[in-house]
Amino acid sequence: MQKKTWKRLVRLTLQTKRLFTCLKNCTLAQKNEKHFLISILFFILIQSSLYCQDDCFKKLYSAGEEKFMLRNYQEAKRIWSLALKCSDLLPVNIRQLNSRIREVNDDDGDNIINLFDKCPNDAGLTPTGCPSNPDKDYDGIPDAQDRCPDFRGPNYTQGCPDPDFDSIPYPIDRCPLQFGHRTCNGCPDQDRDSISDVQDRCPNQFGLVRYDGCPDSDSDEVPDHLDSCPKTEGNLSNGCLCETPTPRNMVLVKGGDFKLDSLEDSNGRFISKHYKVKDFFIATYETTFEEYDNLRKSYPDLPKTIVPDWDRGKHPVIYVTWRDVIMYCNFRSIQEKLSQVYTIKGDFITIDSTANGYRLPTELEWEYAATERGKNILLGNGMNIANPTQINYDKSGFNRSVEVGRYMPNQLGLYDMSGNVWELVDGSYRLPIEERLKIIKGGAWRASAQSITVKGKMQVRVTDSTAHLGFRLARSIFK
Incomplete structure (x- = not known):
């Protein structure tokens, strides 16, 4: 000094x-x-x-x-x-003094100077100068109990903001600016069907979740906004009753949207496409020897089949060519006074899409029915694992076809959609017979587990007839 x-x-x-x-x-x-x-x-x-x-x-x-x-x-x-x-x-000394004075001040009045107070703006009783129950957002709810400690909120939402006052806090409320209901995560629901108006296709009508909030007044599995007959229980895809009675041993399959793996390009690659399937009838069983032989008695022009080493009767008919099957469909239509679907002119066969007679199912219809109207399943009996006691294939040990209806059907009531015999399905008709290959589906008694799936398919010539090739009938429905 x-x-x-x-x-x-x-x-x-x-x-x-x-x-x-x-x-x-x-x-x-x-x-x-x-x-x-x-x-x-x-x-x-x-x-x-x-x-x-x-x-x-x-x-x-x-x-x-x-x-x-x-x-x-x-x-x-x-x-x-x-x-x-x-x-x-002396300005430098003035700043120094002001700093020291601020340090010894007690801004929050908790008798702890600012220099030692870790919470100089909040009065506290702890040695650090902070309150025992801190509240960062100053909403009167301690941070330990505040679900949203950084945002001011009322007590009824435990400290979280609720701008629309519907008692649903902002992090959960998907419509924070609209008064809503807890069942809809805070969004409005005018018809109280637990489907928010944003997602409800019928916001003014009490509806069901599986129909996007629309009602089904007649309980026919067709919601009212798609039902052409909303007051009458129907069995068609448009919600109306089928005017055509269901033929014997056939099942009505209600149409819908379906994705099919189609063979499109020359490299054999499968391309998935979405299709709209119309209502149709399909046979409950594969066509049997008994049915084929009875029709042949009335129409001798129907080709005779080879007699297998096992019983005919209820076994599916085999050793038939594609042309034999076309002739069977036409004779069956004539017998029941229906219009013929197929027209044979020399080596060409054409189809009449307006005819109500018997025909082969298309690949799209066959797979749609085998999957129980488009379900994600592997086998035609509604299962995903092949069981030798439920399907007739190479592991079953029969080494031949068995009587139709021996095993359990799928939920549509169709038997043997996997195994027993391969089934012919419809394809292109405007080609010479010798140049055509036809698709077969479903697998047979000598097929592996991979071949009997609903997606599995093979191709045969139209002149082929074997011990594991049969067919199943179908019919169109006109509303």
Whole structure:
């Protein structure tokens, strides 16, 4: 301290000497000794005052530090405030004093100065100065109990915001600006069917989830907005009753949307396409020897089949060519007074899409029925795993076909859609017979487990007739 004082006195002496020289030259030039002496005295007084002020600041600052070390923070603040009054010419020291005064202040009134208070804006009783139950968002709910501690919210939502006042907090509320219901995650539901109006295709009518919120008044599995006969229980895809009675040993299959893997390009790659399937009839069983032989008695032109090594009767008819099957369909239509579907002209066969007679199912119809109207299943009996006791294939041990209806059907009531015999399905007709290959589906008694799946298929020539090739009938429905 003493060394600094001497340096200050030396600096003051040098400044006085320079001023004296300057004033002397000035006054001598003016020939006025009186003014010279007055100027010297005035300068000495100013420098002495500055020296005293600077010395006063240092003494007061040191005194405040002593009080601070003794934890007398209020007295230290008072002394530093006095030091500010004599240090207005030293900006650096002013900032230093203001900083020290802020440190000893107690902004939140919890008797813990700001220097030691970790929560200077929140009054607390803990040694750190923070409240025992902090509340960052100041909504009156402690952070430990606040589900949204960073957002202000009411008590009934446990501290989470609820701008639409539906008692469903914002993180859960999918419609935060619309008053809604808890069953719809906070979105409005005018018809109270637990389907939000945003997703409800019929928001003003109480409906079912599987029909996107639309009702099914007649319980025919066709929602009212798609039902052409909403007040009458129907059995067709448009919700109306079929005017054509269901033929004996056939099943009515209601149409719908279906994805089929079609063989499209020359490389044999399968391409999936979506199709709209119309309502149709399909035979409950594969056509049997008994049915074939009875029709042949009335129509001798129907080709005779080879007699297998096992019984005919209820076994599926085999050893038939595709042309034999076409002729069977036409004779059966004639017998029941229906219009013929197929017309044979030499080597060409055409189809009448408006005829109501018997025909082969298309590949699309066959697979749609085998999958129980488009379900994600592998086998035609509704299962996903081949069981030798449920399907007649190479693991069953019969080494021949068995009577139709021996195993359990699928949910549509169709038997042997997998195994027993391969089944011919319809394809292109405007080609010479010799150039056509026909698709067969379903697998047979000598097929592997991979071949009897509903997606499995093979191709045969139209002239082929084997011990594992048969067919199943179908009919169109006209509304």
